[in-house]
């Protein structure tokens with residue numbers, strides 16, 4: 001499985017983690033590690049990030065520092081997943097810490113949803 005930054009197309013995953021440069025609403029900076037298995041919400045944070053449930057963070061590519069926040073929709077971020085067959089899909093995650101919410105959207109705009117908080121985001125027009 002490869003995860004790519006949509007801007008520079010650098011791979012942002014290593015050792016089963018997706019690594020995102022992160023800035024909190026209190027301007028703390030560090031790295032967020034998400035489990036690369038979609039639907040697994042284990043999260044590891046740099047010790048400099050003191051984030052609590054409900055905080056909204058900004059995500060950036062750790063390679064080129066482009067913002068991964070979506071322009072449409074509330075508090076979402078987006079990157080690219082490439083599966084074993086080379087098929088690309090978009091992965092959309094919540095930027096609210098503690099919210100269990102992930103979508104994938106494939107090249108035919110088929111949406112798959114994961115997590116418990118997904119219902120409130122269910123209009124895919126927001127992030128396509």
Ligand SMILES: [Zn+2]
Pocket residue numbers: 005006007008009010061062063064065066
């Ligand atoms: Zn990048």
